Amino acid sequence: MAEYAAEGKIPEVLFWVGCAGSFDDRAKKITRAFCKILNKIGIEYAVLGQEESCTGDPAKRAGNEFIFQMMAMTNIEILNAYEVKKIITACPHCFNTLKNEYPGLGGRYEVLHHTQFLKQLMHEGRLKIEGGKFEGRKITFHDPCYLGRGNDEYEAPRELLQKLDAELVEMRRCKSNGLCCGAGGGQMFKEPEKGNKDINIERTEEALAEKPNIIATGCPFCNTMMTDGVKHFNKSDEVQVKDIAELLAEAEDL
Numbered sequence: 598m599a600e601y602a603a604e605g606k607i608p609e610v611l612f613w614v615g616c617a618g619s620f621d622d623r624a625k626k627i628t629r630a631f632c633k634i635l636n637k638i639g640i641e642y643a644v645l646g647q648e649e650s651c652t653g654d655p656a657k658r659a660g661n662e663f664i665f666q667m668m669a670m671t672n673i674e675i676l677n678a679y680e681v682k683k684i685i686t687a688c689p690h691c692f693n694t695l696k697n698e699y700p701g702l703g704g705r706y707e708v709l710h711h712t713q714f715l716k717q718l719m720h721e722g723r724l725k726i727e728g729g730k731f732e733g734r735k736i737t738f739h740d741p742c743y744l745g746r747g748n749d750e751y752e753a754p755r756e757l758l759q760k761l762d763a764e765l766v767e768m769r770r771c772k773s774n775g776l777c778c779g780a781g782g783g784q785m786f787k788e789p790e791k792g793n794k795d796i797n798i799e800r801t802e803e804a805l806a807e808k809p810n811i812i813a814t815g816c817p818f819c820n821t822m823m824t825d826g827v828k829h830f831n832k833s834d835e836v837q838v839k840d841i842a843e844l845l846a847e848a849e850d851l
Contacts, residue, residue, distance in 0.1 A: 741815050
């Protein structure tokens with residue numbers, strides 16, 4: 598973004614990479630897949646790079662409003678200085694926080710989850726999806742809490758997946774009745790409380806009951822929890838856990 602500003606230019610969108618997409622080795626693959634799609638169709642985008650820090654979502658959900666507001670204000674100052682108008686992020690936690698929490702602190706932007714943006718590009722005819730590679734395979738989609746119930750977005754991910762020529766099967770609990778993977782509300786960063794069963798194990802059981810080849814996700818936290826669940830059941834060789842961006846990039850041989 599600093600390079601664009603130095604040239605007096607403004608990109609079409611700012612890609613907010615997020616902590617997972619920047620530092621987690623598994624989530625970096627999602628970041629790369631999404632960028633490959635944007636590069637292929639010629640979307641002019643920028644990232645903040647070293648100037649990007651956590652949105653403050655985990656601090657807020659864990660109850661530390663003070664830390665959240667400090668982090669948010671720092672980010673808002675940077676975003677406003679660059680006159681950012683449109684932000685895309687592959688993480689529903691970042692998406693929800695930037696979209697719903699930042700306006701109250703002076704950060705007003707058009708914020709889209711990457712599935713919403715890709716659906717938009719598809720409707721505009723800029724993104725064409727060839728899904729033949731997935732013919733005969735079965736995919737089930739796990740709704741991220743902050744995309745689905747939190748922001749009422751259920752159709753964008755499914756519309757993209759339906760273009761892959763795979764059979765899209767729904768879990769028993771899906772859409773507005775979906776079950777959390779167990780990572781939200783700051784749980785990603787701590788051990789679960791004692792109970793009979795971890796939530797991600799319960800959720801993975803529901804996914805595996807549909808006998809899918811692929812569990813599709815739209816969130817790096819969900820991806821981690823579902824991957825751990827698949828490993829728990831020793832199904833890693835039979836069932837893949839992939840972000841929608843990775844599936845689209847794979848369909849295009851990117």
